[in-house]
Each structure stands twice: as C-alpha cells, then as structure tokens.
Amino acid sequence: MPQELFMVIEHFKNGDAVPxxxxxxxxxxxxxxxxxxxxxxxxxxxxxxxxxxxAPDRALIDQWMANWSDLVDFEVHQVITSKEAAxxxxxxxxxxx
Numbered sequence: 001m002p003q004e005l006f007m008v009i010e011h012f013k014n015g016d017a018v019p020x021x022x023x024x025x026x027x028x029x030x031x032x033x034x035x036x037x038x039x040x041x042x043x044x045x046x047x048x049x050x051x052x053x054x055a056p057d058r059a060l061i062d063q064w065m066a067n068w069s070d071l072v073d074f075e076v077h078q079v080i081t082s083k084e085a086a087x088x089x090x091x092x093x094x095x096x097x
Contacts, residue, residue: 001056001057002056003036003054003055003056004054004055004056004057004058004078005038005052005053005054005078005079005080005081006052006053006054006055006058006061006076006077006078006079007050007051007052007076007077007078007079008050008051008052008053008061008065008074008075008076008077009048009049009050009051009074009075009076009077010048010049010050010051010068010072010073010074011047011048011072011073011074011075012046012047012048012049012071012072013070013071013072013073015045015046015047017042017046017047019071020049020068020071020072023068023071029064030064030067030068031053031060031064032060032063032064034055034056034060035053035054035055035060035061035063035064036053036054036055037051037053038051038052038053038054039051039052040052052079058076058078061076
C-alpha cells in the first residue's frame with residue numbers, strides 16, 4: 001500500500017508543552033503500527049509542534065491523535081514533497097518531469 005505524508009500541527013493545550021513531553025518520556029510516541037514519524041520542529045515559545053508523519057491512510061493518524069487529544073489540539077494536512085509538486089506542475093505544463 002502506498003505511503004502518504006501528513007503535516008500535523010500540534011497546538012499544546014493552554015500553551016503548555018510540559019504535559020506533552022512528560023507523557024512522551026513516560027510512554028513514547030504512542031503511534032499505531034504502520035504510522036511512521038519522519039521529523040518535527042517546535043516553535044520557540046514551546047506552544048506548537050510541526051510534525052511530518054507517514055502512513056498508508058489517514059485512519060492511523062486519527063488513532064494516534066486519540067492518544068494525545070487530552071493534551072493537544074491538532075490540524076492535519078496531507079502533503080507531498082517539493083520534488084513531487086515540481087513533477088506534477090511540470091507534467092501539467094506539458095513539460096516532462
């Protein structure tokens with residue numbers, strides 16, 4: 001099954017990263033089988049995390065978010081790489097990728 005990329009924006013409830021990092025330290029990422037963590041970045045105020053995850057479908061993202069929804073509000077965006085975007089644009093403009 002092909003893998004899809006998802007940009008997950010985590011908004012720490014009450015702007016508080018401490019409970020999130022505490023749970024992560026104690027229990028790990030809590031990701032279901034088939035969901036892969038790629039990379040993440042946290043804003044300098046420690047209120048928001050931008051995370052790229054990979055999965056065969058969105059349902060695995062939803063399962064993972066359920067483990068964190070008491071501490072985090074989520075935005076999820078399906079994304080493609082810049083390379084894939086350039087290939088799609090090149091193809092649609094009549095150019096070869």
